[in-house]
Amino acid sequence: MTHLSDDLLNEYLDEALARESRTAAESHLAACPDCSARLAELRALFADLGSLPDLPLEVDFAPLILARLEQNAPLPRPVRWLTVVQAIGAVLAAVLAWPLAETMLPAWNLPPLQNISSALANSLLQTVSDFRFPKLVFDLPSLNLDLPTTTLTVTILGVALLWLVANGLLLIPRSRRTS
Amino acid sequence: MDTLPDHDLILRARRGETEAFGELVHRTQTAVFNVCYRLLGERREAEDLAQETFLRAWERLHTFDVERPFLPWIRRVAANLCLNHLPARAPDFPELDDERDRANPESGPPQLVEGRQQTEQVRVALLSLPPRYRLALELRHFQELSYEEIAQTLNRPLSDVKSDLFRARKLLKSALGTPKSPDFGD
Incomplete structure (x- = not known):
């Protein structure tokens, strides 16, 4: 069985694959535990980035910007x-x-x-x-x-x-x- | 003023009402600062660049399409400004010590502590990446641009954008110490 490449998994999660390629990838993922595990890792990385909270701001820029304007x-x-x-x-x-x-x-x-x-x-x-x-x-x-x-x-x-x-x-x- | 939608504030700001622009700054400053912070990794520098972003936005407000949301536009202005600033700055350094002191991840209930440590790990790992990879992750994950939009923003070929993004993810995963899975190549 030919495994899915890293690029293809990235494009899959980025929803950048054409419909046919996506369907083929999904079929492979359903049957391949290795590729599913790699996809899960990548998905976890996406979740880590997605859940990174904003740092609070310690100064209000508005008065500074207005003064400069x-x-x-x-x-x-x-x-x-x-x-x-x-x-x-x-x-x-x-x-x-x-x-x-x-x-x-x-x-x-x-x-x-x-x-x-x-x-x-x-x-x-x-x-x-x-x-x-x-x-x-x-x-x-x-x-x-x-x-x-x-x-x-x-x-x-x-x-x-x-x-x-x-x-x-x-x-x-x-x-x-x-x- | 604080009840007006962004659209109205932008129209007023275009007519020269600085107060309206001030309200827009107030609404978007945290997001803009965080774009700069994620790319630069240094609070003071990020604050300076965030302010420059708003001054640049004021000058270019006439080019903004008022039918589109303001936040993505200003965040992209910030990313572009940081992109131009990165080559001129001192050698890259992820300095997060002062941030760690501010929000001590060791204090609070265990679940909260774990969450903070995880956040801190991601932030440190992100800042350990070379700037070009940080930028690719910023534009894709935080600004949610497509590959084509990133290529357009950075004025680079689509293949380079993909290559940077995928490489950035691999490096980030490695920096986070995720268990290594078999690499099946590209």
Whole structure:
């Protein structure tokens, strides 16, 4: 008599056998004391695992979890103020940078705004067919600066400092800002 | 809040009501902790991972199908978290001494003592197994997943899952000192 393999007994108890295989296994088990004994041992192991009680919990997680979720809730007031400061810093940086940009970039030969608007007003198709991008004159930035070197240096440093402060604050993880 | 069904609590939690989520934590925390404890074998570590499980669940609550029961889902999240945590932890160790001290199996009526000793034996034997076998037993016996579901959860071939599970049972039986029966192979 060929005995049932361990895998087959495992699958039998896991109810993973197809109907035909299950029926064949049951027929064999009914006639084979050895395989029945092995099945009983395996069944006892299942019962041991099934009867393992849960360990009691000594702490209530709910308040701890809620506290940690609150950390990611809406930002507290000081942090909101910080955001305003950052915004002001960014605007100030842009204002300081404007003379620099004006010096380094040549003037753009843009057509008057009213010409463009009247052209657009004619008709959509006409505009699409006739529209030409205005010729842009763009030279590479020259280093013939009118500003005195010291003023330029101070401006660059100021802009760089404001940029670093504003973005440095923004880059701090929210969890650290709120803790 | 404590009378509401899980389904309603989940919908509320999804709308950002942390109190509703707190109630879900309250209802499932023992089960989640026990998943972590069975896989890690250390109370403090299991408590940490259980908390991480709930934080992860909060982040992924929108992916949960509210028509399905919450407990199996959160238990599977816990198992996955422990699975990812296991390779990073210190060498495996079944440390149950402090648990034995807490629930002294030697005290109480004889039947109770016997029951506790048996439970303790199973727990120690379970924790003596390599993590992959512990995980196979956890998913099959405690979370009642089918072979296919385990394979899907672990992203492993079905044959590997079966092999691990059957090997885990054999090792567990041996660790429990069950009388050896003839081995007829696979």
